[in-house]
Amino acid sequence: MSIIFKDAPLTIAVVEAIQTGNVPTLKRLLDENTSLATARIIGNENDDKCMSGMSRTLLHVATDWPGHFPNGAATVAALIDAGAEVNARFTGPHTETPLHWAASSDDIEVLDALLDAGADIEAPGAVIAGGTPLDDAVAFGQWQAARRLVERGAQIALWHAAALGLMNAMEAHFAGASLSERYPWGAGSTSPLDAVTIAFWCACHGGQRPPAEYLLKRGADLNWISVWDGMTPLDTAQRSEAADLVQWLRSQGAKPAIELG
Template sequence: MSDEKNIAYIPEDHSLGISVITAIHSGDIPLLKLLLEENPGLAASRIVRNGELRSMLHIATDWPGHFPNNTVTIALLIDAGAEVNARFTGPHSETPLHWAASCNDVEVLDLLLDAGADIEASGAVIAGGTPLDDAVAFAQWRAAHRLIERGAKAALWHAAALGLVDAMKAHFAGDPLSQQYPWGAGHSSPPDEVNVAFWCACHGGQRHAAEYLLGRKADINWPSVWDGLTPLDAAQRSASPDLVQWLRGLGAKSATGLL
């Protein structure tokens, strides 16, 4: 273990790294308690892998999440000094809350928020956005709805994907939702928000939201800027047969049909 600014950096293949990761992922609470007692500062340390740094809470919320005894594990780590808003160091800077949202792990999400996690933290793999961005983009619907319940700021595309038609109507009535876009704020020519929201409604399997947005002149065949899929493709991926049938009845095409 090396130390810098009171944070220890532990190689993943170091004996301590192997032991603590095993304890966290297996839910072995007695072993984790022993490791924390024998290694002061362990809860605030970082695991090093291929130049990337993960906090202990990132280890506990890593994909696919839902590890045995995960809420007990995370509470123990926080009590021992784990930083609830620690940043991943690598190709993005997600917090443990981003990772819990991406795993649809609502119990852990609540625990992190109760411990002071920033619900609007930036750094997501989705355009550097919030935990809600991750949850919606990765179709983690329980986590997305829970984040809204806990006060996360929703953009129009979030509301569409979650079927929050009243919020969408209020947006167009002059009470705008958050001005966030899934392609990032720095995009030189952002697509029309109605088209994006319509695509997201199909991604979320939300027919009522899609119908409302089509009434606001959404392009039924708009291919997304992030994966090239059309709303029909997104609806098929979401396993929403009623929505797929409705779209096809209106002449919607898949991306391959637009070529």
């Protein structure tokens, strides 16, 4: 494994090729520099980050926010053909793979390319409580990516199903076909009722009224304040601009966190 500084001419050239979708130039650079595909990019030589242990790969560059770079799938293919590790991890405060980053950018083209190349759909390490790419997609409201991950076989928890409006999965769960017990964003859970409340909050985050109604009837706390952003279900529904859901929540007595002290 080689190390390259982010401000080195070669690094600047290859990052530009990736982000502009210039696949011929990318392939030429990879051919001329045989260790480039597996290189780790670190901070500038005199940058504090250089000493912090943070690094990423060229596949992370290809999936970096905001994603959707031109010729994304072809770029991913070129990097992997040259030896890039599809499940390589960021090093630093989290250990996200390129698939985590594609999910967080709602980049379906690149997400599919990574999965087709063998990316681990259940890889842990997300910035969101160390979870999976699906956890990132749902937490950041990247709904196309979240649905594609489910289509591609990602394991879902009750809160995922609620946020995505997957009523059949929710009903099956309560009929005994349990979903994953993984909980979002470090929330934890001490009882089934906690899981219902968390899922209710996530339904509101996803703008999903039918799941919200279903979960409120099952005992969800209407005015629970989330541990990760201090928002109530009403707050997060408003943030998601789900007008019909907001109106219904208010009719049920939902309040914003500011009124709950």
